[in-house]
Amino acid sequence: MARELPYIGAINESLRQEMARDPRVLFFGQNIATTEADPFLAEFGPGRVRTTPISETAEIGMAVGAALAGYRPVVELYMAEFMLVAMDQVVNEAPRLRYMTGGQVTVPLVLKAGYGFTAGWAGQHTGSIYGMFMGVPGLKVALPATPADAKGLLATAIRDDNPVCFFHHYLLTLEPGAVPEGEYLIPFGQAAVRRAGGDVTIVATGWMVGKALAAAERLAAEGVGAEVVDPRTIAPLDTRTILESVAKTGRLVLVDQATRHGSAAAVIAAEVAEGGFGSLRAPVRQVTALDATIPYSQPMEAYLLPDEDKIVAAVREVLGLAAAAPR
Amino acid sequence: MAGTEGTAGLDTGRLIWIYTQMVRIREFEERVKATFTEHPGVIRGHTHLADGAEASIVGSLAALEPRDRLMTTYRCHGYPLVLGTPATVMMAEIYGRKTGLCGGYGGSMHLTDPGRGFLGTSGIVGQGIPQATGVAYAAQIRGEGQVVACFFGDGASKQGAFHESLNIASLWKLPIVYVLENNGYNVVTRAEQEDANAAAGEPLAVKAVAYSMPGVTVDGGDPVAVYREVAAAVARARAGEGPTLVESRIYRLSAHGNIIAPPGVPLHFPEHEAVEVFGAPEEYEAAKRGDPVPRMRGVLVSDGTLSPAEADQIADAARAEMADAVEFALRSPFPRPEDAVNFVYA
Numbered sequence: 001m002a003r004e005l006p007y008i009g010a011i012n013e014s015l016r017q018e019m020a021r022d023p024r025v026l027f028f029g030q031n032i033a034t035t036e037a038d039p040f041l042a043e044f045g046p047g048r049v050r051t052t053p054i055s056e057t058a059e060i061g062m063a064v065g066a067a068l069a070g071y072r073p074v075v076e077l078y079m080a081e082f083m084l085v086a087m088d089q090v091v092n093e094a095p096r097l098r099y100m101t102g103g104q105v106t107v108p109l110v111l112k113a114g115y116g117f118t119a120g121w122a123g124q125h126t127g128s129i130y131g132m133f134m135g136v137p138g139l140k141v142a143l144p145a146t147p148a149d150a151k152g153l154l155a156t157a158i159r160d161d162n163p164v165c166f167f168h169h170y171l172l173t174l175e176p177g178a179v180p181e182g183e184y185l186i187p188f189g190q191a192a193v194r195r196a197g198g199d200v201t202i203v204a205t206g207w208m209v210g211k212a213l214a215a216a217e218r219l220a221a222e223g224v225g226a227e228v229v230d231p232r233t234i235a236p237l238d239t240r241t242i243l244e245s246v247a248k249t250g251r252l253v254l255v256d257q258a259t260r261h262g263s264a265a266a267v268i269a270a271e272v273a274e275g276g277f278g279s280l281r282a283p284v285r286q287v288t289a290l291d292a293t294i295p296y297s298q299p300m301e302a303y304l305l306p307d308e309d310k311i312v313a314a315v316r317e318v319l320g321l322a323a324a325a326p327r
Numbered sequence: 328m329a330g331t332e333g334t335a336g337l338d339t340g341r342l343i344w345i346y347t348q349m350v351r352i353r354e355f356e357e358r359v360k361a362t363f364t365e366h367p368g369v370i371r372g373h374t375h376l377a378d379g380a381e382a383s384i385v386g387s388l389a390a391l392e393p394r395d396r397l398m399t400t401y402r403c404h405g406y407p408l409v410l411g412t413p414a415t416v417m418m419a420e421i422y423g424r425k426t427g428l429c430g431g432y433g434g435s436m437h438l439t440d441p442g443r444g445f446l447g448t449s450g451i452v453g454q455g456i457p458q459a460t461g462v463a464y465a466a467q468i469r470g471e472g473q474v475v476a477c478f479f480g481d482g483a484s485k486q487g488a489f490h491e492s493l494n495i496a497s498l499w500k501l502p503i504v505y506v507l508e509n510n511g512y513n514v515v516t517r518a519e520q521e522d523a524n525a526a527a528g529e530p531l532a533v534k535a536v537a538y539s540m541p542g543v544t545v546d547g548g549d550p551v552a553v554y555r556e557v558a559a560a561v562a563r564a565r566a567g568e569g570p571t572l573v574e575s576r577i578y579r580l581s582a583h584g585n586i587i588a589p590p591g592v593p594l595h596f597p598e599h600e601a602v603e604v605f606g607a608p609e610e611y612e613a614a615k616r617g618d619p620v621p622r623m624r625g626v627l628v629s630d631g632t633l634s635p636a637e638a639d640q641i642a643d644a645a646r647a648e649m650a651d652a653v654e655f656a657l658r659s660p661f662p663r664p665e666d667a668v669n670f671v672y673a
Binding site: 026048058059061062092106108 | 396398427428429430431432433437439440441446447449451454456457458459460461462463464465466467468469487488491492494495498499669670671672673
């Protein structure tokens, strides 16, 4: 039974349901549960729900330790950039311990963080930095684009026996959508084909999925059938679904809010170059953020980011169509 | 020769056990070190030895119960030996063999034996401290009286991870004992060159004051003294009274590690930094005269706990055990190359 929930509501529902289901799930981080009125604290108690000091290294390191000791912590990190303070724990500890011990331990934990807050937050709180985590062996990375995916991917992340970066997009926070009630899981490594089409494949993540779908609508009016694929998790990456789509369409446009060389798009482009070259009838086009730090002022911020117009222009280019008149 | 301060309630059998474990650690580390000359190329990368820390390690672990947990640094060979991990599989791990404790995936720096309470190490200075603190958080939630021992060095006490962890542990009254093994050197830098407390002539244990927890300094060459302080800290932790910082003063009797060299250059252990870097052989010779292993032997023989012959038997048994460990490791096969992609994900 599905009903409408905002993206943030779906995330909270998923966390609450998983905490109710499994007493090993913990939830801690900065500025959560600071009063007894907090619903998580009220329902699950001060053992499992705790506010922490501003100490990311300790928060994430303690999550690693609690995971080694049999718990399944979810760390509220608010902003993905705050993980940069604790990169050793994220990159060099959590995902390596199982491997270095020859499989003797598991480290099931979720690093929950928002990203992409391009709404005037300037340079240090707006990045789309998931690309730097997708190449870390042992780490998984989920990028939900819809409320339903936010619920299903978070539940899967919490039940996964590996460290998972669950990156929710800040600009989607209040976005409504149909969300199944009760238990709802989305397997990792399974892309969603958001829209079918035979002329071009558009792969997009997070906030860019909506932009890609809007671009596809405009292209449909011109008679262009765009297939929009949302990988949903970039580690593991469902290369197969992308290659199958490209085999059908012969053209690929990658849309990614990250900077060009820090994006998931760059990795997908390489995979398609190796595994789908024979299908391609045009060069792959990447529509990413420009290589700059996000500026404060709105016109400059917008200039750097991918948008509908840039996606449409890229699609027209790979199809060899004349550039559309400016709207 | 310095003695020990009483027996802290340890009976004769326990004192002999402590000495036996100290001798085993020393002999194991001697075999690891000798491997560099007797079997060149067998040990790769960077290996760190615990000789000089035996009294501190064994005295600390003697204060724990089997249900307790510990995490350590990359200088990790001593602890599992005391917990009962077979020396054979430890040596095989250090030799990169399939039969190794971690199947050859971790090597010298990452010995881990969760079944015996040893949950792991970090090769990055200070980064195991928050992890051990998280294990203590888990123990607090579980509420079964488990205590966690967290071992690290003086260098680690300048990492943010140390300070963040002690703050939370004190704030949450976590059942953890922080054992700061102060060997006076952060690799080749002396503590007074990089630690404000050391430079001011204060013990490193004063760092505990900032986090409103007890901090004590103990002679890490005396296993009974270490046991007394760690046992008191464990009792506090088990009673729900929170963490303690125990600064255990030791002297590392080998260099920080074997030389760091590119492939093709034979690896070996250089002289201790006091000699090699600071030109202070008298400092090192004084430390050798205070070597905790003969010191403990002297105590136990002079008070009649052990006869010289019994002490010799303990040493002979350790020598035979560690020679077997070397033989086992040398005989053991390497992992299959394609096993390198196992255990990336659970």
